[in-house]
Amino acid sequence: MRRKARRDDNHNAVAETFRALGCSVFETDRVGEGFPDLVVGMQGDSLLIEVKNPETHYGRGGLNKSQSAFAAAWRGSPITVITSPDEAAAFVLNRRAPK
Numbered sequence: 001m002r003r004k005a006r007r008d009d010n011h012n013a014v015a016e017t018f019r020a021l022g023c024s025v026f027e028t029d030r031v032g033e034g035f036p037d038l039v040v041g042m043q044g045d046s047l048l049i050e051v052k053n054p055e056t057h058y059g060r061g062g063l064n065k066s067q068s069a070f071a072a073a074w075r076g077s078p079i080t081v082i083t084s085p086d087e088a089a090a091f092v093l094n095r096r097a098p099k
Contacts, residue, residue, distance in 0.1 A: 008053040010084060011037060017085040018042075018049075021092045034070030036079050042095065048079045049088075059083070 024041035038049040053059035
């Protein structure tokens with residue numbers, strides 16, 4: 001039986017930053033099997049976001065084994081790791097910038 005996933009302390013702040021910037025956010029941190037924490041919708045794209053907390057040993061370690069396996073097998077857009085609300089805002093602003 002899978003143990004209940006522990007939500008990173010910065011998870012809510014990151015999700016709220018995406019929402020405040022007009023993105024839709026579906027929280028998927030309870031899905032398991034390496035699936036990322038958030039699905040963020042913006043500009044017609046669905047983006048997979050893994051939230052990591054760099055203030056913890058676990059968060060500094062990057063993707064765990066199941067997350068790495070999921071990312072390697074995933075054929076959609078790459079999984080983006082976000083560690084703070086500031087990173088979330090920069091990610092959104094960068095994607096919205098004219099190319």
